[in-house]
Amino acid sequence: MQSIISKLPNVQTSIFTVMSRLARKHEAINLSQGFPNFDCDERLKSLVFDYMKKGYNQYAPMAGIFELRNQLAMINESLYGRSFDPEEEITITAGATQAIYTAISAFVQAGDEVILIEPAYDSYKPSIEVNGGIVIPYGLTLPSFKVDWDAFAQLITDKTRMIVINTPHNPTASVFDEEDMKALERITKGTNIVVLCDEVYAFLVYDGQKHQSVLNFPDLYARSLATYSFGKTFHNTGWKMGYCMGPAHLMREFRKVHEFNVFSVNTPVQYAISDYIKDRETLFGLSAFFQQKRDLFGQLMEGSKFRLLPAHGTYFQLADYSAISEENDVDFAKRMTKEFGVAAIPISVFYSNLKDEKLLRFCFAKTDELLQQAAAKLIQI
Ligand code: PMP
Numbered sequence: 367m368q369s370i371i372s373k374l375p376n377v378q379t380s381i382f383t384v385m386s387r388l389a390r391k392h393e394a395i396n397l398s399q400g401f402p403n404f405d406c407d408e409r410l411k412s413l414v415f416d417y418m419k420k421g422y423n424q425y426a427p428m429a430g431i432f433e434l435r436n437q438l439a440m441i442n443e444s445l446y447g448r449s450f451d452p453e454e455e456i457t458i459t460a461g462a463t464q465a466i467y468t469a470i471s472a473f474v475q476a477g478d479e480v481i482l483i484e485p486a487y488d489s490y491k492p493s494i495e496v497n498g499g500i501v502i503p504y505g506l507t508l509p510s511f512k513v514d515w516d517a518f519a520q521l522i523t524d525k526t527r528m529i530v531i532n533t534p535h536n537p538t539a540s541v542f543d544e545e546d547m548k549a550l551e552r553i554t555k556g557t558n559i560v561v562l563c564d565e566v567y568a569f570l571v572y573d574g575q576k577h578q579s580v581l582n583f584p585d586l587y588a589r590s591l592a593t594y595s596f597g598k599t600f601h602n603t604g605w606k607m608g609y610c611m612g613p614a615h616l617m618r619e620f621r622k623v624h625e626f627n628v629f630s631v632n633t634p635v636q637y638a639i640s641d642y643i644k645d646r647e648t649l650f651g652l653s654a655f656f657q658q659k660r661d662l663f664g665q666l667m668e669g670s671k672f673r674l675l676p677a678h679g680t681y682f683q684l685a686d687y688s689a690i691s692e693e694n695d696v697d698f699a700k701r702m703t704k705e706f707g708v709a710a711i712p713i714s715v716f717y718s719n720l721k722d723e724k725l726l727r728f729c730f731a732k733t734d735e736l737l738q739q740a741a742a743k744l745i746q747i
């Protein structure tokens with residue numbers, strides 16, 4: 367038997383795979399893994415096909431086609447009132463996961479410390495550890511999931527190479543405000559820390575709040591990389607397309623890794639998206655679309671024993687089930703799938719110490735009919 371020294375000895379099948387598989391097996395309604403059950407826009411699909419038919423089927427430039435990077439630069443300029451150089455500051459990636467992995471690989475060396483805010487999206491930790499980095503967790507606390515930046519700053523040492531943040535935040539659905547960004551800017555000032563800000567839900571912020579991007583804070587942006595997902599934005603998570611933004615000196619290093627872990631990404635899809643987003647409503651209309659779904663799910667769940675927490679951004683809704691069961695969240699999520707026919711994600715798996723706060727995450731990126739069917743089952747519990 368070949369002997370293997372695993373670089374990731376503790377990694378197991380992701381909770382998203384586990385819960386989606388269980389949902390299929392028990393024919394349960396799947397509100398676990400974060401993907402829409404409705405299709406992406408016909409117009410976008412036609413654009414992809416048009417570009418394929420026109421012969422745009424060979425390698426794209428390493429950093430992505432200029433037209434798409436230029437559209438993204440213009441969109442962000444209109445949002446943040448500053449210019450971004452499409453040649454130097456934007457790279458198109460195979461989804462945010464690749465952008466995150468590439469950013470971490472480009473900067474984190476063996477023995478470097480990386481501070482993660484937990485509960486943390488599941489790809490950050492293995493991406494750090496496979497590069498020899500050491501995860502330093504900072505735990506958010508209920509009910510507000512606010513960061514105490516003085517306590518956070520205590521975690522910074524001379525080994526801290528990177529801080530990973532995520533706003534709007536998966537899985538808590540909380541968002542950073544301007545004060546959070548300023549605090550982060552303050553505590554990283556004068557250090558060599560790179561900030562990786564995962565902004566895949568940048569266009570999914572509710573109740574008139576404004577998404578706080580690192581792009582909007584010049585001193586913070588000077589040390590940051592921001593990651594985005596077209597899959598989350600355009601209802602096509604299976605296309606695995608996204609992008610990364612950052613100042614030229616960081617993007618140069620990012621591209622050194624990008625060039626050799628993917629080189630370049632899907633050409634016709636890049637052309638299609640660059641045309642599609644010329645209609646800015648494809649992006650700016652998303653908040654209203656998903657806020658309606660959040661509110662519908664909230665109304666449908668009225669009278670249930672689940673207690674819904676505030677959801678300020680993302681397409682996820684946290685719910686406390688402590689009035690229903692004392693089981694740990696993983697067991698309860700599995701039993702709920704099997705016995706009550708609705709799958710959700712248990713939150714403990716996003717903490718290094720598997721802290722169980724009796725919370726489940728429901729994805730509301732679903733048709734109104736499916737949300738109605740799911741809620742009808744959930745209120746019986
Ligand atoms: N970051 C967060 C916070 C996510 O929820 C996801 C899942 N979409 C990703 C990154 C990965 O995005 P992608 O599917 O584009 O790789």
Ligand code: GLN
Pocket residue numbers: 380382383398399400401536
């Ligand atoms: N981002 C998705 C979620 O949070 C899952 C992506 C995946 O399955 N890796 O549910």
